[in-house]
Amino acid sequence: MAKSEVREKATLTPPEKKPPRFGMEADGTSSPAGLIIKIAVLAMVLGIAVWAALPLLADQRWVGLAIVVLVTALLFYIYLSPRRVPAKYLIPGTLFLIVFQIVPVLYTMSTAFTNFGDAHRGSKQDAIAAIEGTSVQQVPGTPEYVLSLATKGDPTTGDIVFLLTDPATKQSFAGTSEGLEELAADDIQVGPDGKVVEAPGYTVLNIGQASARAEDISQFSVPTDRGAIKNQGLSRAFEGTPLRAYDASCDCIKDAESGQTWTADDSNGLFVDSKGEALAQGWKVNVGFRNFTDVLSDQTLRASFLKMLVWNFGFAIGTVVITFALGLLVALVLNKEELKGRRIYRSLIILPYAMPVVAMYLVWRDMFNTDFGLLNRLLGTHINWFGTTASAMFAILLVQLWLGYNYMFLVCTGALQSISADLTEAAQVDGAKPSYAFRTITFPLLLVALAPLLIASFAFNFNNFNAIYLVSQGAPFPPDNPQAGNTDILITYTYRLAFGGAGAQYGLAAAISVFIFLIVAVISILSFRRTHALEEIN
Amino acid sequence: MSELIPPSETMEPTPLRPPGEQVDDTPHDVVRLGSSQGGWFRRVGWRHLVGLLALAFSIFPILFVVSAALNPLGTLSSSQLIPTGASFENFTKLFDTSFPRWFLNTMILGIASAAVSLFISACAAYAFSRFRFKGRRFGLLSILLVQMFPQFLAIVALYLMFATITDLWPPIGFNTVWGLLLLYMGGALGVNTWLMKGFFDTIPKDLDESAKVDGATHAQIFFGIILPLVAPILAVTGLLGFIGAVNEFLIASIFLTQDSAKTAAVGLYGLVSQERNNNFGVFAAGTLILAIPTVALFQFLQRYIVGGLTGGAVKG
Numbered sequence: 054m055a056k057s058e059v060r061e062k063a064t065l066t067p068p069e070k071k072p073p074r075f076g077m078e079a080d081g082t083s084s085p086a087g088l089i090i091k092i093a094v095l096a097m098v099l100g101i102a103v104w105a106a107l108p109l110l111a112d113q114r115w116v117g118l119a120i121v122v123l124v125t126a127l128l129f130y131i132y133l134s135p136r137r138v139p140a141k142y143l144i145p146g147t148l149f150l151i152v153f154q155i156v157p158v159l160y161t162m163s164t165a166f167t168n169f170g171d172a173h174r175g176s177k178q179d180a181i182a183a184i185e186g187t188s189v190q191q192v193p194g195t196p197e198y199v200l201s202l203a204t205k206g207d208p209t210t211g212d213i214v215f216l217l218t219d220p221a222t223k224q225s226f227a228g229t230s231e232g233l234e235e236l237a238a239d240d241i242q243v244g245p246d247g248k249v250v251e252a253p254g255y256t257v258l259n260i261g262q263a264s265a266r267a268e269d270i271s272q273f274s275v276p277t278d279r280g281a282i283k284n285q286g287l288s289r290a291f292e293g294t295p296l297r298a299y300d301a302s303c304d305c306i307k308d309a310e311s312g313q314t315w316t317a318d319d320s321n322g323l324f325v326d327s328k329g330e331a332l333a334q335g336w337k338v339n340v341g342f343r344n345f346t347d348v349l350s351d352q353t354l355r356a357s358f359l360k361m362l363v364w365n366f367g368f369a370i371g372t373v374v375i376t377f378a379l380g381l382l383v384a385l386v387l388n389k390e391e392l393k394g395r396r397i398y399r400s401l402i403i404l405p406y407a408m409p410v411v412a413m414y415l416v417w418r419d420m421f422n423t424d425f426g427l428l429n430r431l432l433g434t435h436i437n438w439f440g441t442t443a444s445a446m447f448a449i450l451l452v453q454l455w456l457g458y459n460y461m462f463l464v465c466t467g468a469l470q471s472i473s474a475d476l477t478e479a480a481q482v483d484g485a486k487p488s489y490a491f492r493t494i495t496f497p498l499l500l501v502a503l504a505p506l507l508i509a510s511f512a513f514n515f516n517n518f519n520a521i522y523l524v525s526q527g528a529p530f531p532p533d534n535p536q537a538g539n540t541d542i543l544i545t546y547t548y549r550l551a552f553g554g555a556g557a558q559y560g561l562a563a564a565i566s567v568f569i570f571l572i573v574a575v576i577s578i579l580s581f582r583r584t585h586a587l588e589e590i591n
Numbered sequence: 592m593s594e595l596i597p598p599s600e601t602m603e604p605t606p607l608r609p610p611g612e613q614v615d616d617t618p619h620d621v622v623r624l625g626s627s628q629g630g631w632f633r634r635v636g637w638r639h640l641v642g643l644l645a646l647a648f649s650i651f652p653i654l655f656v657v658s659a660a661l662n663p664l665g666t667l668s669s670s671q672l673i674p675t676g677a678s679f680e681n682f683t684k685l686f687d688t689s690f691p692r693w694f695l696n697t698m699i700l701g702i703a704s705a706a707v708s709l710f711i712s713a714c715a716a717y718a719f720s721r722f723r724f725k726g727r728r729f730g731l732l733s734i735l736l737v738q739m740f741p742q743f744l745a746i747v748a749l750y751l752m753f754a755t756i757t758d759l760w761p762p763i764g765f766n767t768v769w770g771l772l773l774l775y776m777g778g779a780l781g782v783n784t785w786l787m788k789g790f791f792d793t794i795p796k797d798l799d800e801s802a803k804v805d806g807a808t809h810a811q812i813f814f815g816i817i818l819p820l821v822a823p824i825l826a827v828t829g830l831l832g833f834i835g836a837v838n839e840f841l842i843a844s845i846f847l848t849q850d851s852a853k854t855a856a857v858g859l860y861g862l863v864s865q866e867r868n869n870n871f872g873v874f875a876a877g878t879l880i881l882a883i884p885t886v887a888l889f890q891f892l893q894r895y896i897v898g899g900l901t902g903g904a905v906k907g
């Protein structure tokens with residue numbers, strides 16, 4: 054940040070004996086311009102810190118405030134001190150790395166030891182509140198309100214608020230999780246159907262926004278003296294009492310009507326009845342290594358995990374091998390001075406590398422479309438490319454070949470041109486055939502030069518989410534486990550577990566993330582070791 | 592023989608090479624398949640044949656995109672490989688969507704992300720290359736290791752984190768390019784830092800030493816001597832950073848849900864995720880426009896790219 058200080062011309066100060074303790078020279082700044090830039094940048098840092106601190110102060114988030122103060126102090130110390138020179142260059146990147154990578158990664162790893170997921174989001178109290186709230190039945194003789202759904206702040210993330218109007222008295226209320234609060238009729242606007250259309254401080258949701266928040270809305274209720282207010286659809290709400298209530302004496306949920314009880318199971322975070330049936334709402338608990346052991350011991354999970362692991366390796370290694378083979382072949386063929394138009398070939402062959410990848414994956418997906426796709430029309434066939442495992446894998450690898458071989462072509466050309474021709478010439482003088490010289494001299498040298506690249510390409514493709522998600526989406530799916538497609542790799546599977554339609558299982562997804570991390574890290578470290586690419590860091 | 596190649600033909604950039612690669616500095620022709628005697632076809636003709644085949648493979652999906660973009664019907668089912676018409680209707684339709692806004696967002700994100708991460712990465716590479724300090728080896732190794740945990744696996748954590756940030760500081764929260772930019776900067780210290788450190792290492796330390804004797808500070812050495820010398824590598828790394836940010840899809844699709852905040856990749860995906868057949872022409876037109884800046888930069892920087900890539904950057 055404050056490193057842009059000394060940019061000025063060659064007006065270098067004459068050699069100095071010793072920098073003074075204070076003043077201009079003290080921190081290594083040697084010119085007035087540099088000092089001014091430095092002061093300006095540090096002032097900006099201070100400005101940003103104040104801007105960041107104000108909302109924290111208003112919200113009374115003391116931990117966050119302490120972090121902001123500490124980081125600012127650290128920055129000032131590092132850039133004003135004459136020592137700590139390496140830190141001056143490392144701190145900006147390190148800060149970003151810690152905040153946006155290391156902290157989220159550690160958090161993810163910690164969720165791998167919980168059952169965090171759709172039915173297990175919050176605390177036990179949250180679960181009890183949700184169970185009581187959803188069991189509400191209308192209290193006889195209470196009004197049925199006209200409802201308008203709203204949020205506090207952003208429509209996608211803000212807290213849900215019910216804006217209610219009593220059709221008999223025309224009074225309007227704002228219902229939050231704290232309770233009902235009457236709205237002054239002058240502040241709000243009510244539509245012809247009695248719905249509140251505008252209220253200060255609240256964002257009224259349209260149908261699209263409301264359906265996006267359907268899940269939050271279904272869990273929401275406004276507590277009242279006699280029970281709670283629940284919505285019925287998107288424009289009606291009623292006041293009711295919960296049928297089910299928590300009883301602390303038996304640590305269980307009791308149903309007032311049927312008398313059934315569900316006892317808390319604190320190791321699984323669920324309320325379970327005598328038959329072992331659990332209520333849908335649970336809470337987050339630590340499950341230790343269960344997510345990890347499940348992956349290895351659960352029959353279906355293990356089967357799909359192993360199947361995907363094999364294809365994941367096949368996909369990553371296959372991609373590297375075929376792109377490298379074709380790239381090398383084309384590089385060898387075109388690497389000849391007599392060949393006219395080499396530049397044109399090169400410029401056009403590498404065009405795919407410069408195209409937007411996401412869009413081109415989608416174009417390929419649509420070229421493979423059964424009904425409208427170009428390939429079926431050109432070939433005169435009606436193949437459902439993503440219908441069988443083999444054809445789907447073929448399609449994916451073909452797309453990978455198209456996207457990747459031009460890159461390999463570029464690096465192979467570069468490497469070929471840097472391998473000394475003396476070696477191959479010497480071999481030929483000794484009577485070796487060109488193919489023999491290639492096999493024994495050029496190719497091994499090429500492999501040595503490109504090994505780090507091939508490893509990096511493998512590591513990248515091992516987690517190449519877009520290549521699967523945008524092309525086949527994991528299809529075809531086996532009937533017995535519709536969560537794990539036959540062309541899914543671990544990372545797309547993880548994504549489906551965490552965000553897919555069948556309910557989020559963040560804990561399990563995080564456990565698989567940790568597996569992926571370990572696999573890639575171990576393979577990369579081993580192979581970098583073998584190729585001695587890490588030696589230079591000593 | 593090799594002396595006959597004009598410098599622009601040799602694809603090798605200025606002799607900045609990653610360390611450990613043993614090369615001599617003059618480019619050479621290497622492999623001779625087949626004999627230099629014989630007919631034209633045996634000597635170079637077959638090479639043209641292979642070249643043309645490779646070319647056809649590379650070009651045909653792009654040709655299809657061009658053809659679909661110009662196709663007046665604008666549907667997937669009516670798009671042929673060879674353009675059947677030349678209508679700009681798809682482009683007009685495209686500009687009726689929020690595409691201009693998406694494109695602008697993409698360019699802001701791409702340029703800012705490339706520039707800032709280049710700066711951060713170059714600074715760190717300078718420190719790793721020129722200073723010896725406690726924790727240097729640990730730092731270099733952890734940079735490599737942290738990158739092995741793909742950032743988007745932590746998406747749940749990032750989502751929760753940015754939900755709080757959106758509450759406290761809306762200008763860097765969800766649905767802003769700046770929030771996404773900050774997030775991408777978490778990956779600024781990564782493979783590129785290694786790549787650049789390698790190139791910094793090839794610059795003789797004597798240069799620094801003599802400048803130091805003349806009274807230059809570390810900052811003057813960095814900005815005045817080292818950076819200008821590695822300018823070609825900076826250009827290539829910047830280009831790769833730009834491509835990476837333009838193509839990032841997953842995190843962007845979760846963070847940018849408001850139409851006006853989307854990047855082109857997210858927006859275009861939205862166009863074909865629902866109306867796959869009907870919007871294909873518009874989608875193809877968008878793809879072409881999105882490709883223009885990258886393709887132009889690519890052709891412009893072509894001379895440097897091979898050297899930059901062989902250093903260890905990866906894509907696709």
